[in-house]
Amino acid sequence: MRISTGVRLVIFVAAIGSTTVAANFISQDKKGKTPQTASLFPKDGPKIPLGLVPILWPDDNAYTPEKAELGWLLFFDPRLSSDSTVSCASCHAPAFAFADGQPVSTGIKGHKGGRSAPSVINRGYGALQFWDGRAASLEVQAKGPIANTIEMTNEKDAAKAHATCLERLRSVKEYRQLFKKVFGVEDFTIDQVAQAIATFERCVLSGNSPYDKFKAGDKSALTESQQRGFSIFFSNNARCDSCHDGSALTTNQFANIGIGMDKPSPDWGRFNVTKREDDKGAFKTPGLREIARTGPYMHDGSLKTLEDVVEHYDKGGIKNQWLHQDIRPLKLSKQDKTDLVAFLHALNGEGWQQFKAPVAFPK
Numbered sequence: 001m002r003i004s005t006g007v008r009l010v011i012f013v014a015a016i017g018s019t020t021v022a023a024n025f026i027s028q029d030k031k032g033k034t035p036q037t038a039s040l041f042p043k044d045g046p047k048i049p050l051g052l053v054p055i056l057w058p059d060d061n062a063y064t065p066e067k068a069e070l071g072w073l074l075f076f077d078p079r080l081s082s083d084s085t086v087s088c089a090s091c092h093a094p095a096f097a098f099a100d101g102q103p104v105s106t107g108i109k110g111h112k113g114g115r116s117a118p119s120v121i122n123r124g125y126g127a128l129q130f131w132d133g134r135a136a137s138l139e140v141q142a143k144g145p146i147a148n149t150i151e152m153t154n155e156k157d158a159a160k161a162h163a164t165c166l167e168r169l170r171s172v173k174e175y176r177q178l179f180k181k182v183f184g185v186e187d188f189t190i191d192q193v194a195q196a197i198a199t200f201e202r203c204v205l206s207g208n209s210p211y212d213k214f215k216a217g218d219k220s221a222l223t224e225s226q227q228r229g230f231s232i233f234f235s236n237n238a239r240c241d242s243c244h245d246g247s248a249l250t251t252n253q254f255a256n257i258g259i260g261m262d263k264p265s266p267d268w269g270r271f272n273v274t275k276r277e278d279d280k281g282a283f284k285t286p287g288l289r290e291i292a293r294t295g296p297y298m299h300d301g302s303l304k305t306l307e308d309v310v311e312h313y314d315k316g317g318i319k320n321q322w323l324h325q326d327i328r329p330l331k332l333s334k335q336d337k338t339d340l341v342a343f344l345h346a347l348n349g350e351g352w353q354q355f356k357a358p359v360a361f362p363k
């Protein structure tokens with residue numbers, strides 16, 4: 001991660017009798033004014049864009065602006081990885097709408113994983129994380145990559161990986177101060193690292209798209225083609241909404257739509273977690289917001305464009321004995337396909353663009 005030195009600005013305010021640190025890691029705007037952290041992480045939680053429902057904050061990890069800011073710093077900090085080369089943002093980058101634009105992602109020492117990096121946008125709306133849902137919360141998920149030898153660590157043992165990550169972070173004075181401020185302790189734990197990161201992730205939202213404006217009554221928000229695509233998406237024929245429904249456009253259910261099922265040894269997805277026969281080849285239904293920005297698509301990154309995705313559904317997926325019943329030939333016309341893709345573009349919105357990489361990290 002490159003840190004631009006020109007705009008580096010770290011201000012310390014040492015309040016008498018306490019260890020409060022008011023650090024500013026945010027880049028200056030064009031007029032040379034530094035936007036306050038408060039505008040990134042408001043006191044009462046993130047502003048919920050049009051079309052989204054309020055975030056449900058877990059009882060054991062409530063929102064505070066300081067915790068969200070700490071999570072933001074950790075999310076972008078490559079020191080979470082063994083050799084300080086890989087951060088969460090390496091594979092979930094703002095430039096790619098918090099995904100990485102690659103079919104499968106590349107971690108430490110150039111190791112390649114077997115699955116595509118999903119976006120973290122709107123992940124606060126689903127409990128189960130990962131394509132196969134193996135992590136029960138964002139807090140549990142965040143500890144995964146830190147202990148993953150393909151992604152962020154050289155350590156084979158997960159406990160050791162977490163311990164060495166903690167050692168690196170605890171050696172940074174400003175992190176000790178920030179954790180003290182947020183959690184009341186300097187010798188913070190990996191669970192607290194994960195809690196801070198999860199708090200940040202719950203602030204990364206996307207709504208207020210042309211689709212939301214259209215639904216709210218602005219009939220000019222969608223083009224005619226997009227309006228036809230809207231009707232197809234929610235039609236009894238295509239039934240996209242039988243899986244992609246709700247404000248984040250996912251029911252968070254698992255389904256086999258045939259992706260990768262024609263490979264010699266398919267990724268069994270959800271089955272690996274539940275060992276239930278009917279979960280074979282099933283993956284978590286992704287939310288579709290910002291979808292035009294997060295290709296290539298599917299758990300294995302095998303479909304390059306939204307046109308390819310629509311073709312996949314139109315032909316009825318890839319046949320296999322576990323294929324979901326709603327995946328069958330749709331007989332869409334050329335125009336229908338164009339319209340459906342146009343509609344998917346109308347799901348690009350806002351609520352995440354303000355989160356850029358910090359201009360400096362705790363020292």
Ligand code: HEC
Pocket residue numbers: 075080086087088089090091092105106107108113115116117118119120123128129130131132138141142143145146150151152197201
């Ligand atoms: C080397 C690339 C890489 C790094 C580094 C990485 N991730 Fe991921 N991330 C992935 C991939 C690939 C998946 C999907 C893996 C799977 O489902 O088995 C994923 C899945 C996720 C998910 C689940 C999304 C969903 O839709 O279920 C979240 C949340 C997430 N990562 C956050 C993080 C955080 C937080 C960090 C840093 C602690 C991080 N990632 C580091 C590649 C990466």
Ligand code: HEC
Pocket residue numbers: 233238239240241242243244254255256257258259282283284285286288291294296297298299300306309310313324326327340
């Ligand atoms: C039976 C449930 C179901 C239906 C119906 C369905 N989808 Fe999906 N969709 C999924 C699942 C599950 C995935 C991920 C599959 C995988 O990676 O193996 C997915 C993936 C996608 C993706 C790629 C997301 C990403 O982040 O890579 C797009 C785009 C998409 N669907 C659009 C649609 C459209 C358009 C329709 C209607 C024509 C539709 N879906 C119908 C379940 C469904």
